[in-house]
Amino acid sequence: MIHYILRRLLQTVPVLFGVSLLVFAIMHVVPGDPVRLIAGPDAPESVIARVRAELGLERPLYVQYVSFLSRALQGDLGRSLRSRSPVAGEILSRFPATLELTTVSMVMAVLVGIPLGLIAAVRRSSWVDYVAMGTSLSTLSMPIFWVAIVAIWLFSLQLGWLPVSGRAGPVWHWEGLRHVLLPAATLATTSVAIISRLTRSGMLDVLGREYVTTARAKGVPPSRVVGKHALANALIPVVTVVGLQYGFLLGGAVVTETIFAWPGVGRLAITAILQRDYPVVQGCVLLVAVVFVLVNLLVDLLYGWLDPRIRYE
Amino acid sequence: MNEIWRRFAKHRLAVIGLAVILGLAVLALGARRIAPHDPIRQDLPHALAGPSAEFPLGTDEFGRCILSRILFGARLSLLVGVIATGIGATAGILLGLCAGFFPRADAPVMRCMDVLLAFPSILLAMAVVAALGPSLVNVMIAVGVRSVPSFARVSRSMVLSLKELEFVQGASALGASHARVLFRHILPNSVSPLLVFSSMQVATAILLAAILSFLGLGVQPPTPEWGKMVSDGRAYLMEAPHVSLFPGLAIFVAVMGFNCLGDGLRDALDPRVGRVAVE
Numbered sequence: 001m002i003h004y005i006l007r008r009l010l011q012t013v014p015v016l017f018g019v020s021l022l023v024f025a026i027m028h029v030v031p032g033d034p035v036r037l038i039a040g041p042d043a044p045e046s047v048i049a050r051v052r053a054e055l056g057l058e059r060p061l062y063v064q065y066v067s068f069l070s071r072a073l074q075g076d077l078g079r080s081l082r083s084r085s086p087v088a089g090e091i092l093s094r095f096p097a098t099l100e101l102t103t104v105s106m107v108m109a110v111l112v113g114i115p116l117g118l119i120a121a122v123r124r125s126s127w128v129d130y131v132a133m134g135t136s137l138s139t140l141s142m143p144i145f146w147v148a149i150v151a152i153w154l155f156s157l158q159l160g161w162l163p164v165s166g167r168a169g170p171v172w173h174w175e176g177l178r179h180v181l182l183p184a185a186t187l188a189t190t191s192v193a194i195i196s197r198l199t200r201s202g203m204l205d206v207l208g209r210e211y212v213t214t215a216r217a218k219g220v221p222p223s224r225v226v227g228k229h230a231l232a233n234a235l236i237p238v239v240t241v242v243g244l245q246y247g248f249l250l251g252g253a254v255v256t257e258t259i260f261a262w263p264g265v266g267r268l269a270i271t272a273i274l275q276r277d278y279p280v281v282q283g284c285v286l287l288v289a290v291v292f293v294l295v296n297l298l299v300d301l302l303y304g305w306l307d308p309r310i311r312y313e
Numbered sequence: 314m315n316e317i318w319r320r321f322a323k324h325r326l327a328v329i330g331l332a333v334i335l336g337l338a339v340l341a342l343g344a345r346r347i348a349p350h351d352p353i354r355q356d357l358p359h360a361l362a363g364p365s366a367e368f369p370l371g372t373d374e375f376g377r378c379i380l381s382r383i384l385f386g387a388r389l390s391l392l393v394g395v396i397a398t399g400i401g402a403t404a405g406i407l408l409g410l411c412a413g414f415f416p417r418a419d420a421p422v423m424r425c426m427d428v429l430l431a432f433p434s435i436l437l438a439m440a441v442v443a444a445l446g447p448s449l450v451n452v453m454i455a456v457g458v459r460s461v462p463s464f465a466r467v468s469r470s471m472v473l474s475l476k477e478l479e480f481v482q483g484a485s486a487l488g489a490s491h492a493r494v495l496f497r498h499i500l501p502n503s504v505s506p507l508l509v510f511s512s513m514q515v516a517t518a519i520l521l522a523a524i525l526s527f528l529g530l531g532v533q534p535p536t537p538e539w540g541k542m543v544s545d546g547r548a549y550l551m552e553a554p555h556v557s558l559f560p561g562l563a564i565f566v567a568v569m570g571f572n573c574l575g576d577g578l579r580d581a582l583d584p585r586v587g588r589v590a591v592e
Contacts, residue, residue: 018428137576141569143520145527146543146561155556254435255524259547269436270528273443284328285440289431 008300012293016053019289020072023282024065074285078279078297080272087283091265098264100171101257105184109191110242115191115236117199121234123225124204136193148186148259155182183260187253191245197279199243202234236307240299247295250288320581327577332492333570339444341387350378352385352537361553371555373545377418380536383563386483389538391566394519400457400509401518405464406477406507408555412465425460426445433458442530452531456518467510471503512578515573523564539564 043051052058056067071078079145120132156164160201162182169176206212207230216222224234254266263269265284272280321327340347350356356376364371370379395483412422428438441455473483476499483497522542525531532538539560546557 001505011373012510014424015427015431018425019431022428022432023440024493025438033324051447107419112347137572138569141520141565143523143540143543143561143564143568144526145540146557147563149543149547149550149557153550153557157551167478248433255326255441255527258528270439274529281440281443288340288433288436292431 005301006299012297015293016290020069020286021065023285023289024068026032028061028064028221028278030127068282072292077283077286080280081277082275082280087279090268090280091283091287093310094263094265094268096255097167097262098250098266101180101184101262101264103244104171104180105187105249105253106191106242106246107247108184109188109195112188113192114199114238117196118203118226118231120196120204121200121207129200132196137194139189140194144186145255145259146187148183148256151182151186154260165259167263178186183253183256183262186260187249187256189240193246194309197239198238199234202237203230206234220302236303239302239306241300243295246304247292247299249279250291250295317581318492321577323570323581324577326573327581330570330575330577331572334574337387337567337570340384340393340496341391344381344388348381348384349379352377352381353535355485357437361549361556363553370559371553373542373556374549376554379542379559382542383539383560385538386539386560386563387540387567389449389532389536390522392516392518393449393456393522394567394571396462397456397518397522399452399512399586400453401460401514401585402464402511404457404506405461405469406500409465409468410472410500413469414476418546419469426465429458429462434517435522435524438525439487439528439530447530447533449532452522452525455525456521459521460514462519463514464507464510467506468503471506472499475499475502483485492525505578509575509582511580512571513575516568516575519568519571521562 002011023186056064059067068078074086077091079086080090083090116132116136120129123129152164155162163179167176168178168179171177171180205228207226212225212230215225220229253262253264256262257266258270265287268280269284269288271277272284333576345353349367352459354377356372358374359372360370360374362368362372362376368378369455370383373379375381384460405479408422408426410421438455438459441458442451445451445454472495481494481498484494522531523538523543526538527544529544531541534541542560543564546553546555546560549556
């Protein structure tokens with residue numbers, strides 16, 4: 001087991017190295033001079049030269065890359081070109097908001113998606129099945145920003161139940177909870193669709209297996225056959241998808257955070273991209289990729305725990 | 314072929330999907346004839362009007378007919394969806410064929426694909442557009458780049474399973490060149506899974522392109538684009554929700570069409586390929 005974890009960790013090294021190279025390359029071949037952005041469009045040449053030297057931009061690219069990489073490994077992601085504060089700090093200060101939004105949304109997705117898929121599978125080809133699967137296929141085809149806007153229009157502007165946007169403290173306070181509900185539900189729509197479809201197909205697959213027939217034959221009550229014997233095995237692929245989706249969203253739900261003015265990592269990233277704040281973009285993308293790779297690893301390990309047939313040699 | 318069509322036609326959803334796509338394509342091509350108004354010329358006295366006989370879907374903040382803008386926007390969305398997928402498919406399939414066929418190319422190519430896959434698609438597309446600058450061509454490239462690794466994976470796995478088969482081994486033994494084996498024998502036999510995968514990718518590409526425009530990284534105004542129209546309408550959500558509502562509905566219909574088609578093709582041709590989601 002330890003060997004397996006170590007080997008998987010080693011495998012992620014080249015991927016992360018490639019990620020850092022790509023991020024660095026993208027941000028350094030862009031047209032437009034970041035120095036002009038900081039110094040202002042009318043700054044004299046002497047000021048431009050000084051800012052350039054301060055940022056180390058006059059050095060050869062590979063030197064810049066090596067210094068970027070070695071500092072990143074020590075947790076120093078540079079300073080924002082705009083706010084002049086450390087990028088690592090900026091990201092860390094926004095991470096709790098993203099963590100909260102993502103967690104609430106995944107909990108919602110699991111609580112709705114699994115029962116939905118379960119019912120659709122047990123009542124296969126009934127109207128429940130058609131409605132559930134039709135809804136999830138439609139949801140997968142909706143642009144998430146549009147779902148968000150329709151939700152705001154309905155629940156905030158027309159019904160006045162929930163606030164339009166923003167975050168008001170942690171989720172365990174009433175106001176905080178009210179603010180997180182709409183963005184989390186919006187974010188959950190895609191996951192609900194994916195989870196319910198997977199649960200349904202997993203259940204249909206498992207319900208046809210011999211051990212389920214055996215369980216029924218020896219007189220296990222139907223609810224127990226479905227709830228215990230079948231569900232436990234049907235949920236294994238669902239766990240993977242939930243894990244991956246969670247890791248993916250932890251990098252910041254760019255669109256949802258933008259629309260709901262949610263102060264998370266995704267909004268930081270898009271603002272930085274629009275303002276060409278290179279160090280912040282680099283930091284955000286690096287964080288996203290690292291989190292994603294680590295979550296991948298965790299999901300693999302969880303798999304082995306859930307399904308003892310899988311052995312790590 | 315007849316057999317495939319019969320299986321396809323049995324899948325009602327797929328036929329509906331195909332009909333929706335063909336319908337949209339006709340509307341997009343005929344936009345100049347069908348659209349009741351100029352999609353770009355401003356008409357301020359009619360700004361933010363609700364649906365009426367003159368403006369069936371109402372007008373936006375500049376008094377432009379939303380129906381006309383949606384019709385012209387269809388050209389852009391379909392074009393971006395298809396061309397971006399084409400870019401991703403061409404690059405991805407070539408890389409996948411090489412990785413699967415030449416053992417020495419396998420590891421380097423697929424590790425590069427892993428790197429691309431480590432980025433969430435939206436962030437990757439945003440970074441590419443930010444680097445190249447917002448324009449129609451760059452949106453196509455950005456959206457296309459995202460699908461390269463998935464196409465590479467699908468085509469690589471096709472090569473790996475096909476190249477052990479007798480007809481491929483036979484062709485090699487008869488002295489066919491690598492290129493001939495790849496493009497004459499392996500590729501034609503991989504068409505159906507790639508086709509299924511492509512139609513689902515077009516759906517994702519349309520969604521992603523709309524997201525880029527929505528975030529202000531897509532086609533620049535006054536060109537009518539669905540995502541941008543939804544975004545512009547946000548400011549008037551209270552008094553004129555139709556400005557955002559209808560263009561969003563158009564995106565939904567187009568994406569749904571390609572998704573249904575993909576599902577139907579999959580049932581008709583190949584049950585193995587899955588689907589990827591955006592955000």
